[in-house]
Amino acid sequence: MTTLDTASPPDPKVLDAFEREGFVVLRNVITPGWREQAAAAATRLLAGDRTVGRDHSVDGKDGFRGIIAMDDSFLPLVTNPKVLPTLVALLSANLHLMSSNLIYMPSIPPGGTRTIRVPERHGWHRDMSTAAHDLGTDVVPRMAIKAAYFLSDLTLDAGVTMAVPGSHIKAGPVTVPAGAIDPPGAITPDLGPCDVLLFENRTWHAGGLNTSGHPRLAVMMQYGYRWLAAVDDPAPQLLDREDLTDIERQLLGRPDRHPDGSIAHEGAGAAPLRTWWQHLKPDPARSSG
Numbered sequence: 001m002t003t004l005d006t007a008s009p010p011d012p013k014v015l016d017a018f019e020r021e022g023f024v025v026l027r028n029v030i031t032p033g034w035r036e037q038a039a040a041a042a043t044r045l046l047a048g049d050r051t052v053g054r055d056h057s058v059d060g061k062d063g064f065r066g067i068i069a070m071d072d073s074f075l076p077l078v079t080n081p082k083v084l085p086t087l088v089a090l091l092s093a094n095l096h097l098m099s100s101n102l103i104y105m106p107s108i109p110p111g112g113t114r115t116i117r118v119p120e121r122h123g124w125h126r127d128m129s130t131a132a133h134d135l136g137t138d139v140v141p142r143m144a145i146k147a148a149y150f151l152s153d154l155t156l157d158a159g160v161t162m163a164v165p166g167s168h169i170k171a172g173p174v175t176v177p178a179g180a181i182d183p184p185g186a187i188t189p190d191l192g193p194c195d196v197l198l199f200e201n202r203t204w205h206a207g208g209l210n211t212s213g214h215p216r217l218a219v220m221m222q223y224g225y226r227w228l229a230a231v232d233d234p235a236p237q238l239l240d241r242e243d244l245t246d247i248e249r250q251l252l253g254r255p256d257r258h259p260d261g262s263i264a265h266e267g268a269g270a271a272p273l274r275t276w277w278q279h280l281k282p283d284p285a286r287s288s289g
């Protein structure tokens with residue numbers, strides 16, 4: 001089993017593909033056993049009456065934000081050793097987890113009535129749209145990457161997240177032709193059940209159309225720079241746990257502090273990932289944090 005201590009440096013071809021396309025698929029990053037356990041945990045959460053962090057939306061979509069604090073089954077994703085090296089190479093070691101988002105998307109039969117993924121509400125977007133609003137679209141850099149895991153069957157009609165290759169570096173919005181629901185060039189990534197789709201905040205993407213007859217279950221883990229606010233509700237009880245590693249603590253939001261609680265210099269809290277990365281790969285990460 002790969003652990004953070006035995007993780008491999010990222011594949012340069014994967015990094016090139018991400019730079020070019022704005023997304024990439026990493027193969028076999030979770031085990032079938034974990035996937036089954038996580039799908040059961042997701043189903044339990046969705047069947048419950050919990051409202052905190054719940055994200056009910058249109059057309060029967062359901063889900064939660066902050067699922068790592070709701071069921072321990074999801075915790076191993078935070079430091080997935082087959083994903084973290086690529087994330088650090090593409091962003092830096094100065095990372096934290098901004099969101100862990102479970103998304104349940106029901107199947108809608110072809111021709112069934114729906115109010116999303118229709119021409120007037122096609123759903124294509126870039127993430128962190130408020131950054132573009134505040135700063136201007138053209139100056140927003142890569143700030144965060146989502147790692148999208150799928151816990152349900154991945155048939156072609158399952159509604160996997162779609163993306164437009166290269167759209168992360170194109171100025172202006174993608175254009176969806178009148179009467180259509182997808183822009184030219186949009187693709188559905190070829191994903192196996194144990195794969196993960198990585199895409200960044202500037203990549204134009206949309207949930208696909210699920211007509212498979214089964215609900216689609218996805219978990220989106222969003223990692224961004226530590227100077228960006230987390231999207232999920234704070235979960236201080238998680239950080240207080242004694243069974244966490246320093247890397248987990250960093251990713252779960254530990255601030256720049258010395259062990260006695262006094263203030264450390266800006267970026268000090270990234271030391272766990274930075275040290276790990278230096279041992280994984282001789283070159284320093286893009287940012288020394």
Ligand SMILES: O=C(O)CCC(=O)C(=O)O
Binds near residue numbers: 103159160161206220
């Ligand atoms: O549900 C999906 O496939 C897409 C989700 C999405 O658009 C997002 O997380 O920003």
